[in-house]
Amino acid sequence: MIKPINRDTTFLSQKAIKANKSDQQVVTNLLDTLKFHKDHCVGMAANMIGVNKRIIVVQMGPLAVPMINPIITKKVAAFTTKEGCLSLLGERPTTRYKQIEVTYLDQKFIPHKQQFSDWIAQIIQHEVDHCEGILI
Numbered sequence: 001m002i003k004p005i006n007r008d009t010t011f012l013s014q015k016a017i018k019a020n021k022s023d024q025q026v027v028t029n030l031l032d033t034l035k036f037h038k039d040h041c042v043g044m045a046a047n048m049i050g051v052n053k054r055i056i057v058v059q060m061g062p063l064a065v066p067m068i069n070p071i072i073t074k075k076v077a078a079f080t081t082k083e084g085c086l087s088l089l090g091e092r093p094t095t096r097y098k099q100i101e102v103t104y105l106d107q108k109f110i111p112h113k114q115q116f117s118d119w120i121a122q123i124i125q126h127e128v129d130h131c132e133g134i135l136i
Contacts, residue, residue: 002036003029003049007087009135012047016054016131019046019068023053027066027107030057034064041086043123045130048087056127060120067104070128073113074101083126083136094129094136096122 006012019026026046034044034057046055054069077098082091099117102124106112116124129136 001029001032003033005033005037005086006048006050009088011050011052012087012130012135013133014047014052015133016045016047016052019053019055021109023051023055023068024107026051026053026055027057027068030055031064031066034059037086043127044086045127047130054131056124056131058120058123058127066107067102067124067127068106068109070102070104070124070131072100072102072125072128074099074115076100081122083122085126085136088135092136094126096125100125102128 030044033049042059044057046053056070057064057066075097078095081096082093084091100121101115103113126136
């Protein structure tokens with residue numbers, strides 16, 4: 001189900017709690033909402049639709065990939081950039097890393113450890129920041 005975008009900075013600043021198998025509908029709602037906003041959005045975190053759970057979805061080419069309880073375990077090659085966010089107006093400067101390693105659960109709660117680079121890595125870092133209550 002497509003959900004409205006949450007713009008409440010107090011809520012968005014809260015650190016998300018771990019998701020569990022009962023949060024499957026949140027994953028579906030995130031995927032539906034990302035698809036609806038595909039013209040101007042490449043990733044979403046659950047708090048962007050008003051759910052304080054550690055769930056993100058990332059557009060990777062034609063596929064939207066859900067990541068449940070993602071944790072960035074390695075960061076390489078810092079750079080400075082500006083990013084916007086569907087939940088906030090304007091762009092803000094931030095530090096990102098060209099390459100990252102992430103552990104996460106997929107939609108079936110199967111664990112993964114994967115490396116990402118460049119644009120996909122940047123999207124994941126932005127969405128994981130949302131899970132940490134960091135506003136970008």
